[in-house]
Amino acid sequence: MSILLKDGHFDPYAEVRRFTDMHFPMPGAYGATAMFVGTMRDYNEGSVVRGLTLEHYPGMTERHLEVICGEATQRWSLLAALIVHRIGEVQPGEDIVLVAAWSAHRAEAFDACRFMMEDLKSKAPFWKKERLEAGARWVSYNTAGTTELT
Template sequence: MKIRVQEVDFDISAEVTALRADNPKVGTVRDLNEGSTVETIELEHYPGMTEKSLEAIAVQARERWPGSDVLIVHRVGKLKPLDQIVLVAITAMHRGEALESCAFVMDYLKTQAPFWKKEKAEHGERWVDPRIR
């Protein structure tokens, strides 16, 4: 835990990097899944369709929480454990709306977004089913 009260501005990227220094696994590709050591994951998608799908969920979030804005960055391709995989950032007039909107978008990404994940682990490769909420 880190707490500072200060007058000077701060750099969001530097703050997140410092926060992750104590727990680098947060927000990254897992190194273990269902008891197996993960070597890599490969995220596949259909270019064009994926972007339209993510844009549609961002539009839904903005309609449900007027005045908010949405940033979604999702990586594809071959990733190793501890690689960053997704960023969802929400701006809103009130923190409750931002938190609800962020949860809404993340739930969509975990359960319905058109990404297909193949995991290579110590015992071979397998396709990973989407998470059910």
């Protein structure tokens, strides 16, 4: 498993390719790859958003991302897990987060990928500050992670 914090643009698809090649040098070792990519929108809560700053808690962030990867790997018997997250300045259209899971069959990869993303959203110490057309504001909460009515 691996976690990365990136201060600057990254290509999640290239990261998945690179990580796959590194972890599975022999073909045929895995049967399923699930990946989630979160991308910055240029709007939120009815406002145009020009950019955002991602603050984090150095040390605690890495530790919690490792805990999330470790829990998922154990719970779903994953063959590999990867989390990449931006820090610092982010522009609209840029990718913010990548979560990926590799397993023998699809169920484990799908479920583990969802779990890792939701756990990251609720526990990993990151905070977004949006730059608006006039001023800036902190994002105060994350939206729900499922489409089920609660």
